[in-house]
Amino acid sequence: MRAAMERITDYKVIVIGSGPAGCTAAIYLSRANLAPLVLEGLQPGGQLTITTDVENYPGFPDGILGPKLMDLMRQQAERFGAVFKMEQVESVQLIGHPFTITTDSHIYECESLIVAAGASAMQIGLPSEKALQGFGVSYCATCDGFFFKNKEIVVVGGGDSAMEEATFLTKFASKVTVVHRREELRASKIMQDRARGNPKIQFILNSTVDEVIGTKEGGITSLKLRNLKSNDVTDFATQGLFVAIGHTPNTQVYAGQLELDERGYICLRHPHSTATNIQGVFACGDAVDHVYRQAVTAAGTGCMAALDCEKWLTHERITERWDLPVGEEDRD
Ligand SMILES: Cc1cc2nc3c(=O)[nH]c(=O)nc-3n(C[C@H](O)[C@H](O)[C@H](O)COP(=O)(O)OP(=O)(O)OC[C@H]3O[C@@H](n4cnc5c(N)ncnc54)[C@H](O)[C@@H]3O)c2cc1C
Missing domain, CATH: 3.50.50.60 (FAD/NAD(P)-binding domain)
Structure with missing residues (x-):
């Protein structure tokens, strides 16, 4: 039997995943003074850490090695106060606040959650x-x-x-x-x-x-x-x-709480939003996207999730910007 785990309540926002989506969300959240905790899982840096040259990520005209790119994204988030921990999320409790996130070593409570857990390309296995x-x-x-x-x-x-x-x-x-x-x-x-x-x-x-x-x-x-x-x-x-034998989104731990499609991808409530069916839970990157599956699109939706989350916390937990009273919307 496992010893009782420490319960940590220090973080208002938790990001699950440290690929391009999670790191970008962490950069935006930390620059909004929210000092998020990033739970990195078993693949710190995500899928790009298993490739060599990345030649299509904007800003690197000579290309950049995948692991190096992810190291830079992480450093950028840490510079503004994001905290990274190499812990794997084993279960979540998202019904009612605060949310509870249980990893292999701790139990965390948080007000808001960004799921950026990505997907895994299926391998032949050789x-x-x-x-x-x-x-x-x-x-x-x-x-x-x-x-x-x-x-x-x-x-x-x-x-x-x-x-x-x-x-x-x-x-x-x-x-x-x-x-x-x-x-x-x-x-x-x-x-x-x-x-x-x-x-x-x-x-x-x-x-x-x-x-x-x-x-x-x-x-x-x-x-x-x-x-x-x-x-x-x-x-x-x-x-x-x-x-090219398929991808599996890393979303098994959310089944029964977050709405998933028949392939296991997280469903979003509206286009142009990263809000899920649960208030205060946002999702981004390859965990929601079986179409584009690129680092830059994952980073883009990571940014959207951080902005949506920050807005949700600021505006007393109103999820959708179109739910705001007329005149309060300043992003469109
Ligand atoms: C070999 C390869 C080469 C590629 N090359 C390119 C390229 O050149 N250009 C390009 O644009 N795209 C490329 N891609 C695609 C790109 O890597 C993905 O689109 C992108 O990484 C998706 O980012 P993400 O943040 O959504 O998820 P991922 O990068 O998949 O990261 C997911 C993160 O979630 C974490 N996680 C998962 N489950 C848990 C859990 N239970 N608890 C805690 N953490 C968890 C993982 O540890 C990981 O940190 C490549 C993909 C592969 C596989």
């Missing part, structure tokens, strides 16, 4: 895949397609996202091979037709990736593909691997 993340293995065509100009690459997956990524990647790659473990693709007909009609795309069906061959210095050189019908394993020469 040690060689993990070792070469950012060195030829990618989970984001928009982010990394540019690095594969005139190269031959493989996309793993059979759904709409895989077809979309494969089609997008033909702008850069000389050849794209879609590898899918079943005979039939799961993608909608229109997405399949578009991919099948693209002369740069070919398909290898009934097959899985068994191993990624390459080095951090030289990148990927080939994949070991297993044909699931014959069980034969062959070497398939390629220079890149895009895994």
